[in-house]
Amino acid sequence: MPIDDTSKMMVNRTAFTGSRLKFLHQNLEKYTAARECTSVLPFLQATFASYWRRFSWTLEETQDEPPCGHMEVVEMLENTWKHDEEFLQVPEDANDDEMSDADWVVKWTTKAAREQTISSWFYWEWSKLPMNVKADLWKPILEAPFRSTRNHPAYEAAWLVYNRLYYEDRIKDAFEEKWHAAGQPMNRRLSIRHHCAKVAFESESMEFRKAMEQKARQEHKAALRKHWQITEPSNDPDIQYELIRRIPTAVNPLLEVISEYTGMTVSLLAGKAKGNDGCIFTRAHVGGTGGEKELTWEKHDPVGWTRTVNFFASFLKHTVDHDDATAQTPTLEIEVVQPPLDIDGEEEEEEEKNDGTTFGAEDVDRSDGPSFKNSPLSRKNRRKYKMSTKEKARQKLKESLAAANGKACVSKVMSKGKGNATTPRVRQRPPTRSSNPNSSFPTPQASPIATPAASTSAIVPASSSVDACLTPEESYDANKDNDTMGETGDGANQLADGSKKWLADLLATLPTGASWDWLCRHFADLAEKNYSHEWIATLRAWVAMEELGDGEGTGNLPTANRPEWVTWWIARRRTTTTSPPIPDIPSYINQWHLWWEEVTKDSERAFRLGKNGFLSVLMTLKWWRDLGKADDLVRWHDAVTKVKATMVELRSVNHRERRKRAAPAFHHDLNGVPIRKKQK
DNA sequence: TCTCTGCATCCATCAAGTAC
DNA sequence: GTACTTGATGGATGCAGAGA
Incomplete structure (x- = not known):
């Protein structure tokens, strides 16, 4: 057997079953711990040896169970060992010298392939851990702000209940007939x-209709009961879920901002309730446990909590006493005593704010309920009050903390990104043999990650964003400041290390933070070929427009008449940097113009930020430029000019609108969630 | 160890009526 | 003024698994 056929001998990592799978799972926790200590290599060496002691390489299939009693023998043997090096032994390898060269090659090739699969299995399972949706009890907490608030359950009219319950049986046919007759108008x-x-419903008997009305009342009553029940501690999983779902909408904005400026992980802490698998909110938390499996209270970080409260105190002091003054760097002004966490999930005492009001979870939770019972505010004004104060507080806090930290940009740190795995692949090798065939195994290749890292030697001004030199909008000119780009397209201003300095300079002007990664990545891709001054100016206009948002996106551009290759590109998660295989470029160009007409029909609809906005337009222009022949490119420059002018106009209009409103006024609510289009 | 791809799933949207 | 309700739909995103 050829020695380089290791990969062909690899089994699928899902092939492990029975006692083998059990063995791997038993060691997964150790693997995770090893990764945290960046010492996977010793772990894998010991685990491979342990595996081969239990499951001989001579068992042909990964499903084959070892002989009866073998596992017990191995365990007894291991119980006699005391030193680490002893656990690297595999007794059957002691006979290697008696094997023929051919058999020996087969053995070590087989083992190397299997070990590669085992290594892959561990990595795969480990990489799944933080993202395992079903097993993550805490995910609802982190996701809650991104859902509807559903402040109170609405009463459903009897005919609507009827519609819900009997649509299939008694309504659908009539509806479809009528809808088809009307020409199937979607609106x-x-x-x-x-x-x-x-x-x-009207054609039903009176008795039936009364029954429906009664059912509607009952359902509403039950929904309301549950609605108010959530203000009390409860072991009811439904109540607890609802509780967890709502609280972060109020607390998370504060925590998120603090997290951004302190660099600490700030999240919500929930505990398990007695007697079931549900969880109940206890309080805000600083530490390393939010959203993780294997949550342990010991990880709580009282020092971090103190810092968090200090930042909040700094915000209060700044906004109350020094509204227009520059905030001082926060110092330790108050001492916070962190009470022990209640694992039983019972409510604890609230923490007192320095203005005498409470800043506890319970208070936040009841902000829409009993805590307002004695308030003179009407229900309508309550909501206004709640929204305006929270939104103002969020914005003020950002400004205050930005001033305190001297930071110009906000980076979102609540994402659940994982560090790049850098642990080397490990294979156990035979101890010694002069003709070791494994020495000819290919060396694992490090896979370089192509990130558009910005050069620190940029010659552009030190401003951290394009906008810094573009505002105010009256003086905005996307054509200016082109001195950082190459003059003649590809290869312009190339540095000795092969990188393009003008591109590095441009990238250095882009906004920073996790929420802008997509923009930096695509900007580098779009700008790399440097087609023309106008093209780079268009890209800069795009960045300037995007900076009106926060990088998270505000919806989609119209998809009517959109070239199908955009869908092709999106289906590849926008990761491919090569142009699509467009067979008919003239037809593609015509399609592009039809789409552009749709996009520019309605300026409000055209103003879409984020990955689903003008990025698609620019990408289609890039494909046009890359794939088009001389005749095709006649109209390209005009198209680029049109797109740039549109983006400049959209930026100008929307920038003015926002200044007029004198508020953060992005298309996001106080949770940073894109605001749904209002009903007419 | 990581990227890519196809399939599965999630989710905003639509209009009109109702309640808070 | 706004939340909430319905099912269909299209687009966005998540995930498993193959393969480099």
Whole structure:
């Protein structure tokens, strides 16, 4: 057997079953610990030896169980060992010298392939841990701000309950017939359906209708009961889920901002309730446990909590006493005593803010409920009060902390990104043999990660963003400041190390932070070929427009008449940097113009930031430029000019609008979530 | 160890009526 | 003024697994 066929001998990592799978799972925790200490190599060496002691390489299939009693023998043997090096032994390897060269090669090739699979299995399982949705009890906490607040359950009219319960049986046919007759207008689908539901409901007997009305009342009553129940500690999993789902909408904005400026992990802490697998919110938390499996209270970070509270105190002091003054760097002004956490999940005492009001989870939770019972505010004003104060507080806190830290940009740190794994691949090798065939095994290749790292030697001004030299909008000119780019396209201003200095300079001007990674990546891709001054100016106009948002996106551009290759590109997660295989460029160009007409029909609809915004337009222009022949490129420059002008205009209009509103006024709510389009 | 791809799943959107 | 309800839909995103 050829010695380089290791990869062909690899089994799928899902092939491990039975006692082998059990063995791997038993060692997964140790692997995770080893990764944290960046010492995977010794772990793998010991684990491979342990594996081969239990599951001989001569068992042909990974499903084959070892002979009866073998495992017990191995365990007894291991119990006699005391030194680490002893655990690296594999008794059957002691006979290697008696094997023929051919058999020996087969053995070590087989083992090397299997070990590679085992290594892959560990990595795979480890990489899944933080993202394992089903097993992550805490995910609802972190996701809660991104859902509807659902402040109170609405009463459903009887005919709507009827519509929900009997649509399939008693309404659907009539609706479809009527809808088809009307030409299937999408914008009338629901109105026709409602009409049919009402007609069908009216045709039911009086007794049946009364029963529906009673059911509607009962459902609403039950929903309201559950709604108010959530303000009390409860072991009911439904109540607890609802509780957890709501609280972060109020608390997370504060925690997120603090997290951004302190660099600490700040999250919400929930505990297990007695007697079931549900969880109950206890309080805000600083430490390393939020969203992780194997959550342990010992990881709580009282020092971090103190720092967090100090930052909050600094914010209060700045906003209350020194509204227009520059905030001082926060110092340790208050001492926070962190009470022990209650694992039983019972409510603890609230923490007192220095203004006498409470800043505890319970208070936040009840902000829409009993805590307002005695308030003179009407329900309507309550909501306004809640929204405006939270939004202002969030913005003020950002400004205050930015001033305190001297930071110009905000980077989102709540993402669950993982560090790049750098642990070397490990294979156990035979101890010694002069003709060791393994020495000819290919060396594992490090896979370079192509990130558009910005050069620190940029010659552009020290401003951290394009916008810094573009605002105010009156003086905005996307054509200016082109001195950092190459003059003649590809290869311009190339540095000795092969990188392009003008590109590095441009990248250094882009906004920073996790939420802008996509923009930096795509900017580098789009700018790399440096087609023309106008093209780079267009890209700069794009960045300037995007900076009106926070990098998270505000919706999609119209998809009508959109070239199908955009879908092709999105389906590849926008990761491919090569142009799509467009067979008919003239047709593609015509399609592009049809789409552009759709995009520019409505300026409000055209103003879409983020990955689903003008990035797609720019990418289609790039493909056009890369794939088009001379004749095709006649209209390209005009198209680029049009796109740039549109983006400049959109930026100008929206920038002005936002200044007019004198508020953060991004298309995001107080949680940083894109605001849904309002109903007409 | 990491990237890529196809499939599965999630989620915003739509209109109209109702309640808070 | 706004939350909430319905099912269909299209686009975005997550995930498993193959393969480099």
